[in-house]
Amino acid sequence: MIQNLPLNSILHGDCEDLLKDFPDNSIDLIITSPPYADRRSHTYGGVSPDEYVDWFLPKSEQFLRVLKPTGTFILNIKEKAVNGERHTYVLELILSLRKQGWLWTEEFIWHKKNSYPGKWPNRFRDSWERCLQFNKERKFNMYQEAVMVPMGDWAKARLKNLSETDQIRDTSRVESGFGKNVSNWVGRDKAYPTNVLHLATECSNKNHSAAFPSALPEWFVKLFTVEDDVVLDPFVGSGTTAIVTKELGRQYIGIEVEEEYCKLAEQVLTKVGSFQPELP
Amino acid sequence: MIQNLPLNSILHGDCEDLLKDFPDNSIDLIITSPPYADRRSHTYGGVSPDEYVDWFLPKSEQFLRVLKPTGTFILNIKEKAVNGERHTYVLELILSLRKQGWLWTEEFIWHKKNSYPGKWPNRFRDSWERCLQFNKERKFNMYQEAVMVPMGDWAKARLKNLSETDQIRDTSRVESGFGKNVSNWVGRDKAYPTNVLHLATECSNKNHSAAFPSALPEWFVKLFTVEDDVVLDPFVGSGTTAIVTKELGRQYIGIEVEEEYCKLAEQVLTKVGSFQPELP
């Protein structure tokens, strides 16, 4: 058991092992997107859907131990289609996590505006993922004001940045919720968020593709932590969670088994500046 | 066992009892929004979340029997928060329905664009519900073209393929359907939808607490049936499903235990016209 947390670093190894050295009740927010069943097989050896719960539970046991009683665990995950059916391993995982001692507080929906294309006789494109919120206690830290958006200024800023074609495109889009449909927000000062998030994946980014867009962890970090709080991502990948955590002036800990990802994340993190609060 | 289905009528009673008189494999689509746990307690005697699965399974057993092998069962449901947690009865219901013989084909998300306003210390407004798709067989009827939506950048796509003069000429003739080369790009301005539906709730219906907007059943009726197919709603309430079913030229069967709702639904249905296909 180590005395101090390895703050602001990316650790190389299996989170199940490495977390055993962490002290109890020391993390404010755990947010992660673990490898989905049968995905990323080159990295994680391809956990099969049927084995997924057994693979995950020892890890989440450590998450439960290191999380503060006021902390939150956000799990981004989505089940795949197997033999024409949705597999049930995510449902079983939720039930198992509750038996492990977690409270299943909420399920946020991440609406992926640019879902993977394709056509099949029996289903449409899969355009959403689960962001499951778990807690240790019924009372936890939540800073709702931090994610309220000042819509007036925001609308003007967005409008200015849009090309004409983008404006046409967006007004024609049926599913313009949180996105660029500015007209929804005219005359409003603040928007109360809901439990549905509308974000596009960053698929054709110049950077290495991440599991989720940075706006996703950003939103949860703002919502569940304040400055200098500690945010852990036990499957940090190319470092998206750590990067936005640092940018927001919180302290990050990332864990990753793939060495190449570790180096990549550390490389980017040295270039990232941390948020400095303005002095009056 | 009755010989013929009670087509285009609203039956008064408990669907579990009434369906026992229905023949096997006779319904093309079952779509329903059952009373949620602990809701509408005056109507259904207050099903508690812990008893919900046991309450539901005998009914779904009849659904399974009366549904055609090519048919679909759409279940609109959302778990409530109990003691600060999301209750797990919907997850358990999915697992139980699979054991009963259903295939859990898909989970659509209904994003409620204007969700009920409110603010709580530990959660945001709940602005989505599950629309669970179950089937008897892996092959089922699905008419995807019936629900295609305008493409995201339809304006861009059209402009790309046409010269300016062609644009003017063709757009002026679109209504008559005789434009030149129209077929080249007309097909491109529509895309298949995803498994996320963006629909506003209709606040107008004050009596029926579990009512969904007519656009929701409309979408599924178009997607899973053709004209003259039989659509059943075993918890039809004030009749939304039956009404849109009739309007779309399909045949409806509604079941409702509350007599007042039955009368209300029948009253509206007499005024509703059925879709008439145009003859050449």
Add this chain to the structure above:
DNA sequence: GTTCCGCATGAATCGATAG
């Protein structure tokens, strides 16, 4: 400097083909 347009790129899924 703008705006416009081509193009690669995805946490996908199914069905056919091969071992």
Add this chain to the structure above:
DNA sequence: ACTATCGATTCATGCGGAA
């Protein structure tokens, strides 16, 4: 019969070069 691999399908996004 059962598993592994592969091609076909499809569309929102953002980058970069062109106009």
